[in-house]
Amino acid sequence: MDRYVHHELRSVYTALAALAISVTATSGVRGAPLTAFGLGWFLMAMLAFTVVYTLLGATRLKWVGEIRDFEAAVPLEEAPTGVSLRRHPLNWWLFIVMLVPSFALALAWEPWVALLPLWSALAWSGQAWLAVDWERKHGRVLWRGHDQNAPWKLSYSPGRTSQGTARRTAPA
Template sequence: MDRYVHHELRAVYTAFAALAVCVPVTVGVRGAPMTAYGVGRFALGLIAFTVVFTLLGATRLKWVGEIRDFESAVPLEQPPTAVVSLRRRPLNWWLLPVMLVPTLVLAIAYAPWIALLPLWSALVWLGQAWLAAGWERRNGKVLWRGHDTDAPWKLSYSPAVREVVSTPA
């Protein structure tokens, strides 16, 4: 099983890794994807889109709201024991070539600005991780993916375990 917030952050790191490969290769082969003014407008557009998408995800709307998915998660009796740490496995190794190859091919063959598209995915996934972390903090639960092998995208939750740190007197 995989913690939902870690799953989203792993996708963010993977998108940034794809971006770190696509942009230099595209610049080397085709030149700069866009002017400095164009990059600023592109980034501003991505941020605006991400904010709107994240705010829609914070609602309970039927097809876009993430909160309904969090609230419909099934309870686990105890937290899973075999959890892969985000530190030990920061990248999603099957997602990296899925993002990298088409982006690189389209950026070189069609339009150089396509090399910046992994940034859009990273911002959207970062917004989803932020929503899930806020929901977990408010509800005192931890969201997990993969409890059902037939539907690994379905969510479950366990009570949050808070470590008590004692200071010596």
């Protein structure tokens, strides 16, 4: 099993690694993907998209809301041991899937395509933020992979109580 937040952050790290290699290689072969002015507009558009996408994910809307999935998670008896984010920071098959098309299209078509992994990295970081916020508010830890037939389905285990929270709730 894999902790949901770690899964999202692993995807962010993978997308950023693919972005770095794709942009570096494209810049070396075809020049800079965007001018400084164009890069600013591109980054502003990506950030605006991420904010809207994350805010929609924070709703209970049927196809875009993440909160419904978090609330539908199945309880676990105890916290499972997950794959460590520190020991496995990248998802290698996702790295190849993101790097090859973005680099190939950047070389064959337009250099700015090398920047597309940034969109995924920002979207996944927004989902990780939503999950961390939900976990903190509900005192639970979200996990993926409890069902082998549907590994995307979520489960939760009781979260750890922080000492700051324990001090605030203790009687005076």
